[in-house]
Amino acid sequence: NAGVTQTPKFQVLKTGQSMTLQCAQDMNHEYMSWYRQDPGMGLRLIHYSVGAGITDQGEVPNGYNVSRSTTEDFPLRLLSAAPSQTSVYFCASRRGRVGGRLEKLFFGSGTQLSVL
């Protein structure tokens, strides 16, 4: 069982370049999300989706776009990379709530992005 697969693992970009971070899960999870992790600041939510065709902004959405055309995939697009977007990015997914039960997040292995 692959879980949450995130690619690439490392990426270096020049300021102004665009790129897409890929995220796929094979657990049929309804909810998917993208976080960035910076030293001393913890994980901050960028965008999230509660199902195919539905996306919404998190705490730090500026400079990022997402789409959710299928249940499995949730790519994150950097439109015009800036040095402030240098960070470690994590994709995470979970099941939708069933009968009030809380569901934990499953994380991808992360992408270390450097913008020069």
Place this chain on the structure above:
Amino acid sequence: GQNIDQPTEMTATEGAIVQINCTYQTSGFNGLFWYQQHAGEAPTFLSYNVLDGLEEKGRFSSFLSRSKGYSYLLLKELQMKDSASYLCAVLDNYGQNFVFGPGTRLSVLP
């Protein structure tokens, strides 16, 4: 607003017990989760609390007091492999998104 505080770093000795505290002030609350994150790796789930009290899971226990906005993670019989960051996360008032604290980096010394 959302504010979650944890100590930045802690050090403990192998075989000892350590308590990692988390205080939160959030606009809503639907549960508190603890995750473990080894350096260079993804966070992994440890435990969660919805109601006040202690939840025990082997060497790990987590406590919650909703009236005080306070939780702690208790690690017993520390092992070297427990050296990691421990993340406290609150599920928001819609029960949808997690708000994470800054994490506590624990170093276990021989």
